Structure formats: structure tokens, C-alpha cells
């Protein structure tokens with residue numbers, strides 16, 4: 353009997369689906385099913401580099417598959433990559449046969465041993481006085497090429513801090529040798545040893561190819577990592593479930609995948625991404641941003657913490673970095689005639705625009721905003737606290753979220769994107785000279 357009943361129910365659902373009734377796909381029951389799984393204790397708080405987060409990744413991949421998205425990587429929805437943390441053992445060398453002080457050598461490498469001379473094909477460059485040491489250094493490290501960088505001694509105070517660049521490196525084949533020196537040598541020799549440990553990470557990404565504008569991308573994203581397991585509270589709970597931060601946004605991404613895959617009328621290609629490692633440095637979105645040419649990304653909807661009522665109540669949310677593009681205006685236009693309202697981020701002092709994965713793509717010019725409802729205004733009664741008292745708290749659990757309102761927000765995001773996905777509207781780009 354039970355089976356029969358289920359089969360009948362499924363058939364009815366399917367016919368409604370073809371009727372394009374958004375409530376049949378995005379509703380509180382479905383939102384709760386996904387949200388409850390992601391924020392369950394079984395996922396151990398989804399800390400980056402933990403087994404719990406891998407479970408979450410497999411669950412998200414399974415949902416993308418069920419939705420019928422195309423995998424990002426062969427048959428897999430997992431966009432895997434590695435980070436390397438090289439631990440310094442030793443370094444030595446000379447410039448024109450004059451020995452160098454080990455304090456004046458910083459080698460950024462993923463190789464356990466390097467031993468180079470002026471004959472090794474390393475390009476020799478100078479990092480002059482007045483230049484931004486860390487920006488320039490970052491550019492050399494990310495270039496994919498081998499460099500000997502002679503750093504002007506005016507940078508001597510900050511030079512040792514270049515070792516910070518080694519805390520987490522994207523695994524790469526190139527090495528960059530920084531030497532603090534008054535002169536540029538004609539001959540040199542440098543040796544360095546590191547203990548190399550590699551750690552694997554993965555984003556979960558699914559693709560819905562566009563009907564006509566295949567090379568124009570619209571991204572829906574959220575981060576699925578959180579804080580993991582830490583010291584227990586008085587009640588003995590030690591798992592940071594991150595139900596709102598950001599199982600909620602990730603749930604939205606999965607719901608939207610189901611919705612658009614079912615609708616199948618997208619002119620532009622839609623990419624659904626669940627990012628790893630947002631809480632520990634944004635590595636997931638950084639890796640992701642290098643896999644798709646930013647100029648082809650027409651819009652990014654990053655979704656963070658939408659499980660609670662916004663300061664304006666239900667049926668509303670805010671958009672970070674609102675004034676930086678006209679994307680917010682387009683979304684509002686698409687929502688005309690509905691109950692739902694978007695507002696510009698009211699907490700600009702909190703720098704929320706820079707505090708999530710949208711910033712990585714915004715820095716490349718992509719109209720990339722975060723949509724949220726979290727009450728992030730500072731709580732004047734407690735240091736370093738926000739009105740959202742569950743933010744980065746052990747009690748950020750599913751019981752504190754409103755499934756019905758969440759479903760409304762996800763539906764609104766879907767509808768607000770209509771003209772962008774149809775290729776009718778293209779948001780203005782972020783001015784990269786105005787982004788830090």
C-alpha cells in the first residue's frame with residue numbers, strides 16, 4: 353500500500369512540475385530536507401580538511417546529479433585541488449660569491465628541495481622601493497613562472513612577513529626566491545629545503561548549459577564549509593553545525609539547481625557552485641575563479657545566511673555591494689508585482705561585501721554580490737558581537753531557522769534572475785580600481 357501511494361504522489365508532482373509551478377520544486381519541505389542533512393551532526397560541522405566536509409560534498413554532488421546538471425570534471429561534480437603548507441627547514445646561498453644571510457632569503461615553493469643558480473632559467477627581477485611588497489610578491493607567486501626577486505632593502509621591515517605567503521599555497525610547479533639585497537647580482541646560487549604536506553580540498557560544481565548563449569555564465573553559489581568541532585559548551589555540544597552559515601546558502605544553490613534544470617529554458621549557461629574553505633581564507637572560490645574566464649561571467653549570486661528574518665521582516669533580503677553595479681536594480685525589476693523586496697546592504701560598516709566569496713570574483717570585475725538576511729548590525733552591549741546571536745556560535749542550528757521564509761527567499765532569487773538568465777539583461781561590471 354505504501355509503495356502504491358508514493359508512486360501516485362510522484363506522478364502528480366511530475367505533472368505539476370511540467371506546469372512550471374515554482375512551489376512544487378522550491379518549498380519548505382524540500383528546503384528542510386536538504387538543510388537538515390547539511391547541518392546534521394553527521395557532517396561534523398563541515399570543517400575544511402575534515403572527513404565531515406567530504407560527506408557534505410558527496411551529498412551536494414548527489415543532489416546536482418539528481419537535478420540533471422552536467423558534471424564539472426569528467427563524470428565528477430567535485431572540483432578537486434590541493435593546498436600545500438611548506439614548512440621551512442633551511443636556506444643558504446650567495447650573490448656574486450658573497451654569502452647571504454639566511455634572514456634575507458624567503459623561498460616560496462611546493463618542492464621539498466630546490467637548488468638553483470643563474471643558469472637555472474629563473475627570471476631575475478627587482479622589487480623596487482615604493483612598490484607594494486605583498487601585492488608584487490603575490491603576483492610573482494601566482495604567475496606560474498620561476499623568479500629570483502631581488503627585494504630593495506627599503507622593504508627590510510616587512511621582508512620577514514613574506515613567509516606568511518607560505519602558510520597555504522595553491523599547489524603549483526613554480527618557485528619564487530625572494531632575496532633582500534642592496535645590489536642585483538650577476539651570478540647567484542640558492543638552496544632551500546622544506547617539509548611539504550599536501551591537503552586536498554574540493555568545490556562541488558554542476559553546470560546547466562545555455563540554449564543559445566553557452567559562453568555567457570551566470571553563477572549561483574554558497575559556501576558549504578563551516579567551523580567543525582571545537583570545545584564543548586555547558587550542554588556538551590561541540591559541533592558547529594553552521595545551519596545558517598552557510599548550509600542555508602548551499603541549500604539555496606541546490607534548490608535553484610533543481611528548479612532551473614527542470615525549467616530548462618536558460619539561454620545563458622548557469623553554474624551552481626558550493627565552495628569549500630570560505631571560513632579559512634576563501635580558497636575554494638579563489639580556485640574556482642581561475643577555472644572560468646571572468647569576462648564570461650555575467651553575474652554571480654552568492655548566497656549567505658538566509659535562514660532568519662531580515663531586519664525588515666519576512667519576504668526581504670539585502671544585497672552587499674549594491675551600488676557597485678546595476679544588478680540589484682535588475683533583480684528588483686524582475687520582482688515587481690511580488691511580495692518580495694531586496695534592499696541595499698544596511699551594514700556597510702561591517703564590510704560584508706568583502707567577507708564572502710563574491711569578493712573574489714568582484715575583484716576580477718564580475719558583478720558579484722552576496723544576498724543575505726543575517727542581522728549583522730553590531731550589538732552595542734557585547735564586544736565583537738552582532739545582533740545575529742547565532743553567528744559563528746554553537747547554537748547555529750536548524751531549529752533557529754525559518755524554512756518557510758527561506759523557501760520564499762530562494763524563490764525570489766530564482767525569479768529575480770529571470771531576465772539575466774534569459775540573456776535580456778546584463779549587469780554592469782564592478783570597477784576593479786574601486787575594489788581592494
Ligand SMILES: [Zn+2]
Nearest residue numbers: 575597598656
Ligand atoms: Zn558564511
